[in-house]
Amino acid sequence: MECEDKAGRPSRPPSPKQNVRKNLDFEPLSTTALILEDRPANLPAKPAEEAQKHRQQYEEMVVQAKKRELKEAQRRKKQLEERCKLEESIGNAVLTWNNEILPNWETMWCSRKVRDLWWQGIPPSVRGKVWSLAIGNELNITHELFDICLARAKERWRSFSTGGSEVESEDVGFSAADREASLELIKLDISRTFPNLCIFQQGGPYHDTLHSILGAYTCYRPDVGYVQGMSFIAAVLILNLDTADAFIAFSNLLNKPCQMAFFRVDHGLMLTYFAAFEVFFEENLPKLFAHFKKNNLTPDIYLIDWIFTLYSKSLPLDLACRIWDVFCRDGEEFLFRTALGILKLFEDILTKMDFIHVAQFLTRLPEDLPAEEFFASIAAVQMQSRNKKWAQVLTALQRDSRELEKGSPSLRH
Numbered sequence: 001m002e003c004e005d006k007a008g009r010p011s012r013p014p015s016p017k018q019n020v021r022k023n024l025d026f027e028p029l030s031t032t033a034l035i036l037e038d039r040p041a042n043l044p045a046k047p048a049e050e051a052q053k054h055r056q057q058y059e060e061m062v063v064q065a066k067k068r069e070l071k072e073a074q075r076r077k078k079q080l081e082e083r084c085k086l087e088e089s090i091g092n093a094v095l096t097w098n099n100e101i102l103p104n105w106e107t108m109w110c111s112r113k114v115r116d117l118w119w120q121g122i123p124p125s126v127r128g129k130v131w132s133l134a135i136g137n138e139l140n141i142t143h144e145l146f147d148i149c150l151a152r153a154k155e156r157w158r159s160f161s162t163g164g165s166e167v168e169s170e171d172v173g174f175s176a177a178d179r180e181a182s183l184e185l186i187k188l189d190i191s192r193t194f195p196n197l198c199i200f201q202q203g204g205p206y207h208d209t210l211h212s213i214l215g216a217y218t219c220y221r222p223d224v225g226y227v228q229g230m231s232f233i234a235a236v237l238i239l240n241l242d243t244a245d246a247f248i249a250f251s252n253l254l255n256k257p258c259q260m261a262f263f264r265v266d267h268g269l270m271l272t273y274f275a276a277f278e279v280f281f282e283e284n285l286p287k288l289f290a291h292f293k294k295n296n297l298t299p300d301i302y303l304i305d306w307i308f309t310l311y312s313k314s315l316p317l318d319l320a321c322r323i324w325d326v327f328c329r330d331g332e333e334f335l336f337r338t339a340l341g342i343l344k345l346f347e348d349i350l351t352k353m354d355f356i357h358v359a360q361f362l363t364r365l366p367e368d369l370p371a372e373e374f375f376a377s378i379a380a381v382q383m384q385s386r387n388k389k390w391a392q393v394l395t396a397l398q399r400d401s402r403e404l405e406k407g408s409p410s411l412r413h
Contacts, residue, residue, distance in 0.1 A: 093120070093122075094123045101114055102129060109133070119375070121321075121322045128241040130328070131240060131324065131328050132245055132248070134328035135252050135328055137248055137252055139251055139252055139255060149216035149217070149219040150216040153215030156183070182218055182225040182226040183215070185226055185228065186214045186226050186231070189230075190202075190210055190214070193231040193235050206235070209246075210235055210238060212243065213237075213243065213246060214231060214234055216247055217230070217234075221251070221254075224254070224263055227308075229305075229313075230254070230263070232312040232313050233250060233253065233254070237249050256331070256332065257269075269398075270300075272394065273307075277299050279385050279393050280336065280382075280383060280393075281340060284340055284381055285347060287347070291350070297355060301362070302339075306339055310323070310335065311323045314365050322375070323338055337381050338378055340378075341374065341378030341379075341381055342365065342374075344377045344380060344381060350362075
């Protein structure tokens with residue numbers, strides 16, 4: 001409703017903002033205004049000295065703000081330059097892999113140039129091809145065999161869902177309860193696989209693919225079945241390979257001596273791997289090794305999880321993929337070298353921790369691990385003890401199982 005002024009003309013009611021200003025008689029526009037504006041009429045004016053002081057403070061504020069803006073602009077420019085440099089480097093590496101290395105794999109893969117390029121990380125676009133070639137296919141698994149195993153797995157799932165109890169010929173010796181427990185564990189573990197990505201969980205784009213590969217593997221190797229940790233390995237392969245090729249790489253990878261020892265829970269062989277690891281642990285990090293011994297921190301406490309998932313659960317995914325790159329190049333030795341690299345990187349922190357805190361720290365590594373610093377730490381690890389390399393130490397310990405059982409590997413005497 002309009003109001004009328006003294007002359008009888010209609011006028012708009014004053015806005016709330018106008019009322020506020022009328023009541024205050026003074027409205028600073030910012031903290032800067034508190035310094036620069038004169039005081040309200042109902043207060044004494046600023047002394048000249050105070051006004052001068054306030055002007056100086058304002059000028060200092062402006063200078064500092066400009067400095068901050070300049071620093072931020074420089075940071076953004078540096079970030080952009082580094083990103084462009086990285087993209088250019090990756091682009092050049094992709095061309096080298098595609099045009100020079102992959103077409104001549106057999107003759108080039110072990111050259112110094114390729115090994116150096118490999119260490120820097122394989123570009124994501126060619127990673128799957130390189131992994132497949134490096135892992136190999138000693139088991140001679142074909143796409144057709146994958147289809148057969150997958151069909152059997154689906155039949156088995158249908159059988160269990162309808163309450164059937166058919167026993168396939170290759171499953172003789174494995175109870176229905178064991179097979180059903182294995183399938184149930186697969187379902188449970190898929191939901192726990194890279195939960196932050198939300199692509200392997202129910203309804204996600206890769207849920208069925210992961211389920212298929214793990215199910216097919218339990219049919220391909222019923223003597224091994226499904227073991228916790230496998231889902232992470234299969235998931236990483238799915239992100240880099242087509243389904244059938246991921247299955248082939250997965251099956252061959254799990255068939256490697258170290259992986260088979262762990263996934264079949266061969267206690268004797270696992271202890272041999274732990275003992276070999278401790279030889280190089282003591283060689284590289286004697287102070288931390290003594291601290292771990294004093295606190296009864298045995299390798300199984302932290303190594304089992306790292307080996308079972310090939311670091312894909314413990315490290316950020318991009319960093320884990322770089323570990324996989326070099327693991328595909330160097331084999332099992334690099335898994336233990338990586339473990340020593342982690343311990344070396346955090347040696348100062350770990351030596352100040354007790355049993356509980358070390359165990360917690362190593363099972364939940366920091367998420368902001370700097371890649372270059374991490375790989376520099378791994379590079380500094382020496383995988384040679386008393387002129388013996390990893391494979392020699394491991395072989396000697398396997399021969400010397402009696403001494404190993406006494407907890408006194410003969411290599412140390």
